[in-house]
Amino acid sequence: MIAAVMTRPREVAPVAPEASVEVRDLCKVYPTGTEALRGINLTFPKGQFTSLLGPSGCGKTTLLKIIAGLVPATSGEVVVNGRTVTKPGPERAFVFQDFALMPWATVLRNAAFGLELRGVARSEREATAKHYIDQVGLAGFENRYPHELSGGMRQRVGLARALAVKADVLLLDEPFSAVDEQNRRKFQEDLLQLRQVENKTLIFVTHSIEEAVYLSDRIVLLSPRPGRVSDIIEPKISRERSPEDIRRDPEYLDIVEDIWRGLRNYAD
Ligand SMILES: Nc1ncnc2c1ncn2[C@@H]1O[C@H](COP(=O)(O)OP(=O)(O)OP(=O)(O)O)[C@@H](O)[C@H]1O
Secondary structure, rough: OEEEEEOOOOOOOOOOOOEEEEEEEEEEOOOOOEEEEEEEEEEOOOOEEEEOHHHHOOOHHHHHHHOOOOOOEEEEEEEEEEOOOOOOOEEEEOOOOOOOOOOOHHHHHHHHHHHHHHOOOOOHHHHHHHHHHHHHHOOOOOOOOHHHHHHHHHHHHHHHHHHOOOOOOOEEOOOOOOOHHHHHHHHHHHHHHHHHHHHHHHEEOOHHHHHHHHHOOEEEOOOOOOOEEEEEEEEEEEOOOOOOHHOOOOOHHHHHHHOOOOOOOHHH
């Protein structure tokens, strides 16, 4: 059974006890004068998978980078586990579109890199990295280099690196954009499984409506630039069926169609 719940964006985001990330009255104007985001109020509950969806250039990546502490907000604030974000922190890990792997380093070193930056001793960081390399299905590839891997495998190294730092919040910027459809689907299943096992808060930027509906507890729809929250959709998907059955479910397809119609208005 799938049921979409459409809720209006809240004017002011209250501090919910289970909230992992709070975005309050966030605005971003780049020094070039481009107004990317205006008045964003959002709550990302702990352990939930939220997708950010919206027309090209509406500020999705900007919002993700502000939450990561990689880009400063012009006004407003981001609060993670009760603390205001001013810079990157250990409770947040960012998975870049191109996975940001070091070409001269092995899979093991790449996966352990976040821990290396934090000064974790070599044996400990390699043991942790190895655990997550296994978890993302790359056991046996520890000593390979990125150029010896497929796009899908490189993506897994990027994810293993993010998991190895044991951040509560994973920020994923279109992690599927550089891989083929087959790998994309496999990785989607892995992400859903990881979410169950690791209970992470995931914030996910995508261009794919189908992907957002398939993966998310909540979908935040942003308006065209300057990005504002235009809707929050909760596709309640029961996962006790095969991925194929879910994707064929008329209710799933209706949610996809509704979102598509909403976004198409913006394109027109
Ligand atoms: N460093 C920057 N300096 C100036 N303008 C920027 C910068 N980064 C992004 N922008 C602009 O801010 C707006 C929002 O960009 P952003 O990349 O956040 O959007 P997006 O929704 O992720 O886009 P897309 O869906 O195309 O990836 C765009 O107009 C973009 O050109």
